[in-house]
Amino acid sequence: xxxxxxxxxxxxxxxxxxxxxxxxxxxxxxxxxxxxxxxxxxxxxxxxxxxxxxxxxxxxxxxxxxxxxxxxxxxxxx
Amino acid sequence: xxxxxxxxxxxxxxxxxxxxxxxxxxxxxxxxxxxxxxxxxxxxxxxxxxxxxxxxxxxxxxxxxxxxxxxxxxxxxx
Amino acid sequence: xxxxxxxxxxxxxxxxxxxxxxxxxxxxxxxxxxxxxxxxxxxxxxxxxxxxxxxxxxxxxxxxxxxxxxxxxxxxxxxxxxxxxxxxxxxxxxxxxxxxxxxxxxxxxxxxxxxxxxxxxxxxxxxxxxxxxxxxxxxxxxxx
Amino acid sequence: xxxxxxxxxxxxxxxxxxxxxxxxxxxxxxxxxxxxxxxxxxxxxxxxxxxxxxxxxxxxxxxxxxxxxxxxxxxxxxxxxxxxxxxxxxxxxxxxxxxxxxxxxxxxxxxxxxxxxxxxxxxxxxxxxxxxxxxxxxxxxxxx
Numbered sequence: 342x343x344x345x346x347x348x349x350x351x352x353x354x355x356x357x358x359x360x361x362x363x364x365x366x367x368x369x370x371x372x373x374x375x376x377x378x379x380x381x382x383x384x385x386x387x388x389x390x391x392x393x394x395x396x397x398x399x400x401x402x403x404x405x406x407x408x409x410x411x412x413x414x415x416x417x418x419x
Numbered sequence: 420x421x422x423x424x425x426x427x428x429x430x431x432x433x434x435x436x437x438x439x440x441x442x443x444x445x446x447x448x449x450x451x452x453x454x455x456x457x458x459x460x461x462x463x464x465x466x467x468x469x470x471x472x473x474x475x476x477x478x479x480x481x482x483x484x485x486x487x488x489x490x491x492x493x494x495x496x497x
Numbered sequence: 498x499x500x501x502x503x504x505x506x507x508x509x510x511x512x513x514x515x516x517x518x519x520x521x522x523x524x525x526x527x528x529x530x531x532x533x534x535x536x537x538x539x540x541x542x543x544x545x546x547x548x549x550x551x552x553x554x555x556x557x558x559x560x561x562x563x564x565x566x567x568x569x570x571x572x573x574x575x576x577x578x579x580x581x582x583x584x585x586x587x588x589x590x591x592x593x594x595x596x597x598x599x600x601x602x603x604x605x606x607x608x609x610x611x612x613x614x615x616x617x618x619x620x621x622x623x624x625x626x627x628x629x630x631x632x633x634x635x636x637x638x639x640x641x
Numbered sequence: 642x643x644x645x646x647x648x649x650x651x652x653x654x655x656x657x658x659x660x661x662x663x664x665x666x667x668x669x670x671x672x673x674x675x676x677x678x679x680x681x682x683x684x685x686x687x688x689x690x691x692x693x694x695x696x697x698x699x700x701x702x703x704x705x706x707x708x709x710x711x712x713x714x715x716x717x718x719x720x721x722x723x724x725x726x727x728x729x730x731x732x733x734x735x736x737x738x739x740x741x742x743x744x745x746x747x748x749x750x751x752x753x754x755x756x757x758x759x760x761x762x763x764x765x766x767x768x769x770x771x772x773x774x775x776x777x778x779x780x781x782x783x784x785x
Contacts (some may be wrong), residue, residue: 349693350763351775384777392761395695411693411761417776418690418721418762419674419733419753427549428619429631462633470617473551489549489617495632496546496577496618497530497589497609511655518675518729525673526749528742533667585662598672602750605670609742 344404346376347411356380369393370400373412384414422482424454425489434458447471448478451490462492500574501557503548503618508576508587517572522594526601528609530589532582540625546579546588549617553577560611568604570595575608577618644718645701647692647762652720652731661716666738670745672753674733676726684769690723690732693761697721704755712748714739719752721762 342365348356356376366372373386390413391398397413404410420443426434434454444450451464468491469476475491482488500516510529517525532544561573571594578588591608595601612618623629644660654673661669676688705717715738722732735752739745767773 347693349761350691350765351777354775388777388779392693392696395699397696397700411696413693413696413761414763414775415777415779416757416759416761417764417778418692418760419757425549427617428547428621429633432631466633466635470549470552473555475552475556489552491549491552491617492619492631493633493635494613494615494617495620495634496548496616497613510658514654523675523677525675527671527673528746529669529671530742531662531667531669533740596677598674598750598753602672602746606742606746 342406344372344406344408344410346372347409349411350414351384352380352382352412352414355382365406366404368400369398369402369404369410372404372410376412389414420484422450422484422486422488424450425487427489428492429462430458430460430490430492433460443484444482446478447476447480447482447488450482450488454490467492501554501561502574502576503550503553503557504576504578505580508578508590510587510590513574513576513590513592516574517592517594522571523596524598524601525592525594526598526605527590527592528605529587529591530609532584532586532588534584536622539622541584541622542625543581543583543623544588545581545621546577547619547621548577548579550579553617556616557612560608560615563611564593564604564608567607568593568595568600569597570600570604573604573608575612577612577616579618645698645705646720647694647697647701648720648722649724652722652734654731654734657718657720657734657736660718661736661738666715667740668742668745669736669738670742670749671734671736672749673731673735674753676728676730676732678728680766683766685728685766686769687725687727687767688732689725689765690721691763691765692721692723694723697761700760701756704752704759707755708737708748708752711751712737712739712744713741714744714748717748717752719756721756721760723762 347360392411425438470489564573573593575591593601593605620632717737719735737745737749764776
């Protein structure tokens with residue numbers, strides 16, 4: 342029972358990897374908080390959005406086995 | 420003592436000529452009214468602007484010998 | 498340098514766009530007006546634009562100069578076609594470059610609005626069903 | 642048909658513009674965002690855009706579809722460049738065609754605003770004076 346986490350931009354620089362496979366977490370919010378502590382992400386969760394399987398999701402959505410999770414820091418395209 | 424009058428768009432169609440040389444008129448407004456009567460222009464003077472020597476002018480401006488006068492019907496560029 | 502032009506030949510958008518390029522500009526907004534196949538519910542078959550060229554070029558240049566005082570922009574240009582145009586042909590082009598997109602959009606829109614209301618250019622339409630006319634719209638019926 | 646694209650190669654504006662041409666359209670508005678040589682007072686030497694491509698393309702397509710419901714337009718398209726860009730290169734292009742200029746301008750501006758605020762693309766800047774950073778702006782500091 343695992344999930345894949347994708348990192349972009351400053352989160353990827355801080356994590357040092359593009360992605361990692363982790364044990365299925367209890368919640369998306371809890372997952373981000375634990376990864377923030379581990380990798381030292383500067384951005385608080387309130388500044389991010391979360392996406393699951395290529396679509397924006399809510400922080401309170403349940404997490405399924407095999408999900409692909411991405412934390413979306415504030416965007417700066419254009 | 421004469422002026423040249425230029426006609427554009429529907430005024431030219433009604434006048435049947437691009438321009439004509441006329442005796443120096445007493446006023447720009449009077450000139451338009453007499454030409455409107457002669458050529459049957461559909462547009463009342465209040466819908467037009469007037470230009471003298473390539474620049475917009477006022478209907479009350481004096482008219483000098485040799486002036487090039489154009490009556491500007493409502494525009495429709497773009 | 499403001500650049501306004503009345504053109505008897507097709508408008509070369511690629512060349513005009515190049516005129517506005519510069520590494521300092523972050524934003525570029527452009528507008529193009531094309532000849533439509535319908536106007537006011539009538540099928541248009543052919544269209545001619547005529548201008549009072551001396552005055553049109555002076556008024557167009559004045560509009561561009563005024564745009565530079567009203568908006569924080571870098572470059573602005575406008576070319577209006579005259580003569581007989583086919584359906585789908587480009588009648589007018591406006592381009593504006595600026596550091597930021599807000600002024601680029603605002604100036605581009607202001608310029609085309611002013612050109613349509615102030616520059617001595619007239620449109621003559623031939624209709625598919627027969628008939629033709631010079632368009633002399635009142636200010637409120639300009640279809641913006 | 643809404644057309645949103647994340648592109649790793651230079652944006653071909655001429656080709657994209659052709660996509661939006663049609664005799665029924667009277668108005669075309671476009672926006673281009675270029676790489677500036679300065680940002681926030683610092684000289685920029687190089688710039689990289691990164692995207693979460695799957696989500697960016699879905700979100701971009703959703704923005705274009707929403708533009709069609711909000712504005713009376715005919716076609717809308719947007720392409721955003723990713724990868725390393727040189728100064729003066731085109732980073733993003735938006736084009737909209739419509740019967741009238743009001744909706745063309747409104748939709749074009751709305752699309753670029755939405756793309757900048759919603760589409761998962763990030764800009765990384767290298768500065769001439771040294772240093773580099775990913776830009777993660779707060780919503781109110783987007784320099785529009």
